[in-house]
Amino acid sequence: MPYIPHTHSDVELMLEAIGVDDIEALFDEIPGDLSEERSSALSSGLSELEMMLRMQERASRDEGNLCFLGAGCYDHHIPAAVWDIASRGEFMTAYTPYQAEASQGTLQLIYEYQSMMTQLTAMDVSNASVYDGASGLAEAILMAVRSNKSNKSGKVLYAEALNPVYLSATNTIISSQGIELERLPIESNGVLVINKKADQAPAAVVIQQPNFFGRLEQVDEITNWAHSQGALVIAVVNPMSLGVLKPPGLWGDDGVDIACGDGQPLGIPMSSGGPSFGFICCKSKFVRQIPGRVVGKTEDLDGQPGYALTLQAREQHIRRGKATSNICTNQGLLVTAGTIYLSLLGAKGLRETAIKSHQNTNYLREKLLQLPGVEDEYPGPVFNEFVVRLPVDVNELVALMTEQNILAGLPIERVADEGGVVRNKLLVAVTEKRTEQEMDRYLDVFSNVLGELST
Amino acid sequence: MSEVPLELGYAATHEWAKQDEEGLIVVGISDHAQDALGDIVYVELPEVGQQIVAGEEAGVVESVKAASDIYAPVSGAVEEINEGLEDSPETVNQDPYGDGWFFKLKVTDERELDDLLDADAYQELCESEDQ
Numbered sequence: 001m002p003y004i005p006h007t008h009s010d011v012e013l014m015l016e017a018i019g020v021d022d023i024e025a026l027f028d029e030i031p032g033d034l035s036e037e038r039s040s041a042l043s044s045g046l047s048e049l050e051m052m053l054r055m056q057e058r059a060s061r062d063e064g065n066l067c068f069l070g071a072g073c074y075d076h077h078i079p080a081a082v083w084d085i086a087s088r089g090e091f092m093t094a095y096t097p098y099q100a101e102a103s104q105g106t107l108q109l110i111y112e113y114q115s116m117m118t119q120l121t122a123m124d125v126s127n128a129s130v131y132d133g134a135s136g137l138a139e140a141i142l143m144a145v146r147s148n149k150s151n152k153s154g155k156v157l158y159a160e161a162l163n164p165v166y167l168s169a170t171n172t173i174i175s176s177q178g179i180e181l182e183r184l185p186i187e188s189n190g191v192l193v194i195n196k197k198a199d200q201a202p203a204a205v206v207i208q209q210p211n212f213f214g215r216l217e218q219v220d221e222i223t224n225w226a227h228s229q230g231a232l233v234i235a236v237v238n239p240m241s242l243g244v245l246k247p248p249g250l251w252g253d254d255g256v257d258i259a260c261g262d263g264q265p266l267g268i269p270m271s272s273g274g275p276s277f278g279f280i281c282c283k284s285k286f287v288r289q290i291p292g293r294v295v296g297k298t299e300d301l302d303g304q305p306g307y308a309l310t311l312q313a314r315e316q317h318i319r320r321g322k323a324t325s326n327i328c329t330n331q332g333l334l335v336t337a338g339t340i341y342l343s344l345l346g347a348k349g350l351r352e353t354a355i356k357s358h359q360n361t362n363y364l365r366e367k368l369l370q371l372p373g374v375e376d377e378y379p380g381p382v383f384n385e386f387v388v389r390l391p392v393d394v395n396e397l398v399a400l401m402t403e404q405n406i407l408a409g410l411p412i413e414r415v416a417d418e419g420g421v422v423r424n425k426l427l428v429a430v431t432e433k434r435t436e437q438e439m440d441r442y443l444d445v446f447s448n449v450l451g452e453l454s455t
Numbered sequence: 456m457s458e459v460p461l462e463l464g465y466a467a468t469h470e471w472a473k474q475d476e477e478g479l480i481v482v483g484i485s486d487h488a489q490d491a492l493g494d495i496v497y498v499e500l501p502e503v504g505q506q507i508v509a510g511e512e513a514g515v516v517e518s519v520k521a522a523s524d525i526y527a528p529v530s531g532a533v534e535e536i537n538e539g540l541e542d543s544p545e546t547v548n549q550d551p552y553g554d555g556w557f558f559k560l561k562v563t564d565e566r567e568l569d570d571l572l573d574a575d576a577y578q579e580l581c582e583s584e585d586q
Contacts, residue, residue: 149502288497288517313496313522322524 070429122249133262134169136278161211190378214385223252243354267341291325464571531560
């Protein structure tokens with residue numbers, strides 16, 4: 001049997017069976033002006049050689065730079081064993097297998113992943129992962145609105161210092177679902193301060209910790225406040241930060257209802273921004289609204305442990321148009337890497353990595369603020385990242401430092417609307433990977449470029 | 456052969472309805488339906504106070520095999536839901552016409568009850584579906 005799903009004769013046979021002349025006739029419902037012969041956005045393609053040359057050229061641009069870029073994707077050390085194991089043929093799969101129970105090893109791995117994520121977040125349940133942090137947030141919002149049955153407002157509040165890329169992706173996904181996102185402005189120190197009752201009870205409140213600017217939000221107060229308004233609380237968290245920070249399941253008096261985020265810090269290379277994996281965890285009472293797959297542990301007829309996909313009745317292949325989500329898979333390979341990463345580091349290793357990242361961040365922040373004209377945009381405690389305001393054009397500084405093979409950080413104005421005001425704010429990330437020597441080199445070059453641009 | 460009590464009214468979508476002593480209409484799913492679904496693991500019920508319309512979705516029954524909508528056999532306001540099903544959904548399998556009831560309605564128009572199938576007609580429907 002050829003391993004080609006639709007040979008010409010297969011197609012002919014199927015068309016004949018349903019009494020249709022050609023495949024195009026199956027798309028008759030689509031109005032003519034919406035169909036295009038070929039998407040104009042797609043080129044006609046490259047040969048293998050041309051493609052390899054182009055990709056090598058692009059990949060080379062990532063090489064040899066000292067990275068202080070973050071904004072949701074971080075340059076942590078990845079032990080060689082992580083991808084050595086993850087790339088083995090037994091693990092090398094993009095998704096949950098279609099005949100899932102035939103792949104007990106894959107299911108066990110996902111089960112272990114779910115167990116680790118629930119421990120890390122202090123939540124009851126984890127799904128088998130979603131695409132990335134942004135899709136995780138969008139799904140968490142849809143899930144919260146479905147779950148909060150006593151609130152039909154469709155209104156979701158979010159703290160302003162939410163990752164703007166997540167916000168944009170979320171808007172794309174939820175905009176046609178009758179959900180309205182409303183921003184809660186931050187104070188001048190970069191965090192949210194809650195001081196009044198919401199005008200209209202929201203269905204959910206989204207809070208990111210650490211926030212997009214690296215600042216630590218007052219998550220206990222915000223969680224309690226949101227619950228007092230009848231809202232569900234969605235936490236967006238950096239899993240690395242949970243090595244040192246309080247897990248979302250313990251925020252406030254009752255913990256958050258849904259926790260989500262991006263798994264990239266857990267052994268996933270930056271790869272120019274993706275792919276990574278997203279996670280969603282929740283309290284057990286919302287488990288039937290969690291999107292995607294969940295692997296459960298059970299016993300077979302002989303009393304042996306076995307793993308199975310569970311709660312599938314909510315998914316698309318059974319529930320069709322009424323499924324909880326259009327996500328009916330997971331990020332198999334990247335979750336494999338993340339699980340191996342967590343297993344290798346353990347709770348202690350994760351904590352040490354987080355602490356070292358934090359110490360490095362504080363070191364660089366302190367030194368950077370000693371340079372003339374460099375100001376602390378959002379004073380207060382941070383994790384992994386911080387924002388400085390520069391006395392010079394931030395884009396020029398970044399360009400000049402890149403020439404010296406240093407990725408200085410992210411100019412905030414490239415991702416967030418600052419109301420037309422030029423603030424020259426730079427978001428700088430520091431991980432455990434940066435040596436003191438590297439940080440001193442950063443400071444040296446930064447100082448020189450600053451001097452150059454100031455004259 | 457599934458049980459089809461004579462005193463109940465049935466919808467073609469396999470819900471049953473009967474009037475209780477207080478005049479409320481109790482709704483559940485038939486023995487035939489619970490048998491076809493298999494082990495029921497979760498029941499999603501409407502909310503008390505919710506207005507539901509005959510023929511429209513009023514909840515979901517989830518079994519190990521499938522998740523199926525429950526349709527309201529008659530229109531009305533939900534007066535009471537069977538909260539016991541949250542922790543013991545298997546009651547629907549064990550006692551579909553008794554403790555496995557889903558919700559009670561205060562009906563808008565009692566004449567809608569006349570539109571339901573009687574036991575004989577429902578039995579016939581089930582038999583034709585089984586073939």
